[in-house]
Amino acid sequence: MAAPPPPERYEAALLLAAAGDALGFRGGLWEYCTAGAQIHAELRALGGLNRIELRPPEWRLSDDTVLHLATAEGLCSGLEGDALLQELARHYVAAMEDMEGRKPGPSSILGTSQLRPGEPHGYPRPEELPTLIQVSIESGRMTHHHPTGYLGALAVALFGALAVRGEPPEVWGAELLRVLPHAWEYVEGVGVAVGDNAAAWDFFGDSWRRYAESRGLLEGCGPPRVPALPTPEERDAEYARWALQGWAGRSGHDAPMVALEALLAAGDSWEELCARAVLHGGDSDSTGTIAAGCWGLRWGLSAVPPSMHRALEYRPRLCRAARRLHELAWGR
Template identity: 70%
Template sequence: MEETVPSVEAYEAAMVLSGVGDALGYRAGLWEYCTSGPQIHAELAELGGLEAITLKPPEWPVSDDTILHLATAEGLATVWVVQGVLTDRLRPGLEGEPLLQELARRYVAAMGDMEGRKPGPTSILGTSQMRPGEPEGYRIPFNPTGTGCGAAMRSLAIGLRYPHSWELPMLIRVSIESGRMTHHHPTGYLGALAVALFGALGARGEPPERWGAELLRVLPLAWDYVEGAGVAVEDNAAAWSFFGDAWHRYLESRGLLEGRGPPQVPSLPSPAERDVAYMGWALEGWPGRSGHDAPMVALEALLAAGGSWGDLCARGVLHGGDNDSTGTIAAGCWGLRWGLASIPPGLHSCLEHRGRLHDAAHRLHALAWGRR
């Protein structure tokens, strides 16, 4: 089947709204660390609703999620320089080992911009262990507790850079290797694979009800890569099954194991009901905190919200738990399909690092699809 070519505006909406979902869910730490969806929605009502908010610092900064997502996006969009001068014709991007070294360098550098952004302890540890520039200096030891969503939240751009079906091996390699630069545990880095895959599928026009089944199809290929790479294979094998089992249960409950709709998504009309549902998928009582359930919450929101931005925010951003991370993923994926036209201008016009998100989107689109 011929792939649908997305517009550059769709890429721009994906990158900008990923930052919007982050800043909105974060609220300078007030909402990221709130475990009560009803409380968040009550406070949103007091603010006057989404239309009354202007997302800008210091009240509404982006968190570590956007800073690290930008590190991924800008690393992927790094281009060759000809005789020290970047020409007006976009050159092929970095690939292979140079790309992984570049991503590692940017992740380490990004930790210098974390004042007030609350980076996770696993990301802090992982970046402290990397040695960019040294042979395989992007690799860190296996981490039995590296199950968090810090790799997932920064990986949508990987799918935007490698959206084509024939690029799946590269998407698998880059998402896994970049993911385990900080989260060297399958539950952590497979979250990066899931979000990258969702970005690629969304970029070429595949509807969200197909994404989960495709993820299950890709997981054996991901294991082939991990085994072939030969890094901590026994540790990875022992921890491998949880991610796939959790996703199989979720997709079965939604009637989506075969990737055909309509999805059987419960209405869950209240924030309290959504909190209960998301808690049932969570590790350690923190919905959206882990690599398996951050993309799961995001997909659930996409399936339920359709083209409604308000519903997407209510379900994928404003819930009890790690909602800046689920918001980054859900809002970015939503933007690919629905764009910026219906978004209240205050939510994105003054967004911190909007210009960088815009520029990265345009460069990723040009590298992935050519100048059209």
């Protein structure tokens, strides 16, 4: 078993995920900006990353962190199986009362409106869910009941688990492809809308197989072939090739893809990670949340300007949840 990471790494993961969200969102100004070059120009006018204090009201959190925090606090209950899913459903429903000005997506609104926590079948399917595959899929289905959506939740959960184990990002794509058949076995076994799920299933895996092959990562070894893409325009063009309807990071397949690409290219550079995963012309708060959270698990807070996290909205809740999750995971 790998040595447990310090609890500070869990705090870094939740705090930096929120920082990536707040930065990429900027009250909707940057999330809905289609030109990365414009975002970078506005960042320069603000004095650069080191001059920004991520503090509300200008730098509020979006729906991404509100739901991420709802997931974390649901998991903090320490419950399992049906009780855990009922708890997650309760937190998601409550979180939707905190969406004023945070721009929740229509899928999230529709999905949570159909949850009935406390009732039998108050979420998609009551089963024992002891594994990462099961919990990530079922929690994902509460807001995005489509394979491309909830497999994105599986990818992010898997990437986080691999980061905790100390596995480098070079292996994450291959590991995701290895896990997908097991995910289908679970979905088929649960028996919820199997035909509809089967019809839409292949898109996610095919997209990830093409990406992994293009980066030399199908075998999960060797240095990745990540193109330099030094300008915002080049990154926007590359990300748009993976996207649905040209909106990079909007879908469950390419949001973790943009995040992984940034992690591969940025190494231990927080500034480069932000340039690639947060400050681009797409769904930048979503990709920023994923990439920055995984980066925090790997590198911690020491290389990040304190202004990126010391005044974040909901900072105490994020830190409490991180400490509790570390305690539940490692028993200390």
